[in-house]
Amino acid sequence: MNRTPVLEARDLRVRRGGTEVLAINSFTLHENETVALIGPNGAGKSSLMLTLAGLLEPASGQLLFRNEPLPTGSAATGYRRRIAMVFQEPLLFDTTVFGNVAAGLKIRGIPPGEIRDRVDATLRRFRIAHLAQRSARKLSGGEAQRTSLARAFATRPEVIILDEPFAALDPPTRQLLTDDLEQVLREWRTAAILSTHDQGEALRLADRMMVMNNGAIVQSGPPSEVMNRPATEFVAAFVGMENIFSGTTTTTVGGLLSLEIAGTHLEFMGDGVPGENVVFCIRPEHVTVSVGTPESHTSARNVFPGRIVRIVPLGLYQKLYLECGFTLVAAVTNQSLQELQLAPGSPVFASFKATAVHLFRSG
Amino acid sequence: MEVLFQGIREALRLLLTFDKEVLSITLLSLKVSGLATLISVGVGMGGGTAVALTEFPGKRLLVSVVNTGMGLPPVVVGLFVTVMLWRNGPLGQWEILYTPTAMVIAQTVIAAPIVMGITIAAIQNLPPNLKLQILSLGASRPQMLLLLVREARLPLLAAVMAGFGGVISEVGASIMVGGNIKGYTRVLTTATVMESGKGNFDTAIALGIILLTLCFGINYLLTVVQQRERPR
Amino acid sequence: MTTTRFRFLFTFFFLLLLLSPAISPARAASKNLILATTTSTQDSGLLDLLIPLFEKESGLMVKTIAVGSGQAMKMGEKGEADVLLVHSPDAEKKFMTGEFGINRRLVMHNDFILVGPTTDPAKIRGMKQSTVAFKQIAATGALFLSRGDNSGTHAKEKGLWNGAGINPEGQKWYQQTGLGMGQTLNVAAEKKGYTLADRGTYLAMKKSLGMEILVEGEPLLLNIYHVIEVNPLKWPKVNGAGARAFAEFMISKKVQDLIGKFGAEKYGAPLFFPDAGKKPETLGL
Numbered sequence: 001m002n003r004t005p006v007l008e009a010r011d012l013r014v015r016r017g018g019t020e021v022l023a024i025n026s027f028t029l030h031e032n033e034t035v036a037l038i039g040p041n042g043a044g045k046s047s048l049m050l051t052l053a054g055l056l057e058p059a060s061g062q063l064l065f066r067n068e069p070l071p072t073g074s075a076a077t078g079y080r081r082r083i084a085m086v087f088q089e090p091l092l093f094d095t096t097v098f099g100n101v102a103a104g105l106k107i108r109g110i111p112p113g114e115i116r117d118r119v120d121a122t123l124r125r126f127r128i129a130h131l132a133q134r135s136a137r138k139l140s141g142g143e144a145q146r147t148s149l150a151r152a153f154a155t156r157p158e159v160i161i162l163d164e165p166f167a168a169l170d171p172p173t174r175q176l177l178t179d180d181l182e183q184v185l186r187e188w189r190t191a192a193i194l195s196t197h198d199q200g201e202a203l204r205l206a207d208r209m210m211v212m213n214n215g216a217i218v219q220s221g222p223p224s225e226v227m228n229r230p231a232t233e234f235v236a237a238f239v240g241m242e243n244i245f246s247g248t249t250t251t252t253v254g255g256l257l258s259l260e261i262a263g264t265h266l267e268f269m270g271d272g273v274p275g276e277n278v279v280f281c282i283r284p285e286h287v288t289v290s291v292g293t294p295e296s297h298t299s300a301r302n303v304f305p306g307r308i309v310r311i312v313p314l315g316l317y318q319k320l321y322l323e324c325g326f327t328l329v330a331a332v333t334n335q336s337l338q339e340l341q342l343a344p345g346s347p348v349f350a351s352f353k354a355t356a357v358h359l360f361r362s363g
Numbered sequence: 364m365e366v367l368f369q370g371i372r373e374a375l376r377l378l379l380t381f382d383k384e385v386l387s388i389t390l391l392s393l394k395v396s397g398l399a400t401l402i403s404v405g406v407g408m409g410g411g412t413a414v415a416l417t418e419f420p421g422k423r424l425l426v427s428v429v430n431t432g433m434g435l436p437p438v439v440v441g442l443f444v445t446v447m448l449w450r451n452g453p454l455g456q457w458e459i460l461y462t463p464t465a466m467v468i469a470q471t472v473i474a475a476p477i478v479m480g481i482t483i484a485a486i487q488n489l490p491p492n493l494k495l496q497i498l499s500l501g502a503s504r505p506q507m508l509l510l511l512v513r514e515a516r517l518p519l520l521a522a523v524m525a526g527f528g529g530v531i532s533e534v535g536a537s538i539m540v541g542g543n544i545k546g547y548t549r550v551l552t553t554a555t556v557m558e559s560g561k562g563n564f565d566t567a568i569a570l571g572i573i574l575l576t577l578c579f580g581i582n583y584l585l586t587v588v589q590q591r592e593r594p595r
Numbered sequence: 596m597t598t599t600r601f602r603f604l605f606t607f608f609f610l611l612l613l614l615s616p617a618i619s620p621a622r623a624a625s626k627n628l629i630l631a632t633t634t635s636t637q638d639s640g641l642l643d644l645l646i647p648l649f650e651k652e653s654g655l656m657v658k659t660i661a662v663g664s665g666q667a668m669k670m671g672e673k674g675e676a677d678v679l680l681v682h683s684p685d686a687e688k689k690f691m692t693g694e695f696g697i698n699r700r701l702v703m704h705n706d707f708i709l710v711g712p713t714t715d716p717a718k719i720r721g722m723k724q725s726t727v728a729f730k731q732i733a734a735t736g737a738l739f740l741s742r743g744d745n746s747g748t749h750a751k752e753k754g755l756w757n758g759a760g761i762n763p764e765g766q767k768w769y770q771q772t773g774l775g776m777g778q779t780l781n782v783a784a785e786k787k788g789y790t791l792a793d794r795g796t797y798l799a800m801k802k803s804l805g806m807e808i809l810v811e812g813e814p815l816l817l818n819i820y821h822v823i824e825v826n827p828l829k830w831p832k833v834n835g836a837g838a839r840a841f842a843e844f845m846i847s848k849k850v851q852d853l854i855g856k857f858g859a860e861k862y863g864a865p866l867f868f869p870d871a872g873k874k875p876e877t878l879g880l
Contacts, residue, residue: 050495053495053499055495055498055499074503074504077501077502077503077504080498080499080500080501081501083499084499084500085495085496085499087492087495087496089490089492091490091492091493091496093510093513093514094514103500103510104500104501107500107501107502107506108501151500152500155500155501161499366803449673449675450674450675450830450832450833451673451674451675451830451832455832458627460675461629461658461660542658542659542660543661544657544658544659544660545643545646545659547656547658548658557637557638559777559778559781560634560638560774560775560776560777560778560781561638561777561796561799561800562777562780562781562799562800562803562804563803564803
């Protein structure tokens, strides 16, 4: 991957309505890269995107586009002509689909003939060529968002900023659009920033994932790292690490830490010294459930007897809440649930590998 | 009833024979109210768009004032404009009382808040992110304003119609600041009042019918434009 | 495209303005003459005949503001008019005493008449004295409509009530329209009431009214018009020369002849009697 930075922010502070909404120490978007921003509502995703799009003036800090400071005021128009932004609502103009996709090019004063060619190509790329002459008011949600995407991409932006572009769509439509967007991003090698509530979408599209909370980026890294090695308890909870415990380490032998929680002894991989306060977490899908005692030569070091308290069906799999002296959440497939004949009250053994545990020091 | 038919007959006669006086009265009505509307569109749409798009202390108060202004009684406007324009009034040196210019001023005072009020509502009704979307498409500020106004064009055309309809049919202010001077400031409404005062009800009804036809014609034209705006 | 439609719309408005003759800005002050007069002179159509003549002769642009005599004199007092043509002798005298006007000159007269429905519920038809008729109206409680607008006619009417020793204000049978002569006649016709009107307006509207002249011919009912130039010493902006020219025009032989003939053809009798140079006393006052 090309590591040339396209868009950078340093010590960025943004205020809206008198309160500070963004405090970004460092943000970088590289050439050809797709960055996904995730975080709860109000975390500052939209503010960050508007600021990066030159639509929100920062109170302080540095914004660089290809190593040049972002122009402000009326000079910002030139910058905005090199990027594009798509919002959650399609925000289409009251004209035809063609007219909408042509809008950005018209604004740039491109000759009509060239506009026609470029719009036609973009419409085909987003598979809405057949809608060209249709009124934007008579489109389905998916068609409208495709038009909005096409309008943004028609200008061939160097950076595309997508603020929850698919949030308002139903899952099948969203799936199709995500596919097409992924292809266009790969093909046209456009650097992109995408905010989303859908972690699946983020995993699909993103080369890097950033978790935001309270106006700050709390973790940034490859999606697998963020999902499996959350840097803080907040990130852990946000990316779906449902088993989060805190405790004090007792012994440390050969990179293996021991820890006691509610009278139960746990072991996991990690560096540390005895007497340290730590937080550790395990994804539910990394917890194994068995009816009898697991074979003695299992590699799982942590085996706990317990009882099923509750079963929550979640489509392809089911979530089990286990009482083992402490509450542990495990994810099992529907098939396993049937084979093991699990029901609330069933006695089971829960186990996980020492390597499945992710640990961080609690602040 | 008979007087009504006489009036309709008289109206047709006046229209078909291109009665010189009626023609000049009609043209003056169009001219004065058209110009007042045009100025109101400039002031009201410009100001309304600016108010709708910017945040400043006292905005609510200003919008309330504008909305109140939408219902200004024409006679009150006429009275204030007359007092201002008196020879010995604050603007006396302009020497424009009892002129078409004074009528244009009074009618602008009546129409501008109407156009402005509807403009503010129309622009504020647009999606809040539309402005940002347009800017992010690379629009300069003037381009953005143009695109926003274009998006709100249907209610804005309604604003033009409301403004024009309000002033062409208004009589109180026109008679006060214009004086209903024959061949100079006599417009359809003031002539109608005068003719009915003289007991010439057929002529008065004829003038009324011409006024109605004119209003209908202009509004029909604008409605056609408005409806043809919609793409398939 | 949408923009073309917009252009079309604005072009339409601009064409509208261009096609019609340009709205002339205010002409130079001395070219303007504001004549404040009564609705009765305007409603009779006399001014439509005389004003164009005067404009042609003098090169001045006359702005005729037709209001009640009371308001006309108020305009004169404030210097908002240059010359007055009014018919409210008592108020005019006060106006002159206050030095608001100069050269008050007799122009013409017609007369007031007491009109009412043909059924004549108060039985006043043919009475010789208007005050007696007024007393009878009050006594029978028959509806009477007053201008109530401080016009010359209103002033005359109040004088007659005074002469009859009756204060009609607030009486149920006494209603004030606050409108001009023509409109008040319309209201009276509609409500079948009595009213005091000037003969000119009545004759001009006779065909549509269905009312009758019930009392007429008394010297007390004379309706006398004077032309008064507003005092230019009091208000420097007043067009004194123009006012003088208009006054001279009104009493000129030619115009006096026109006044004497005006309406004779259309209504069978002249609406006004020229009086220039006469003394009011000779009219029977």
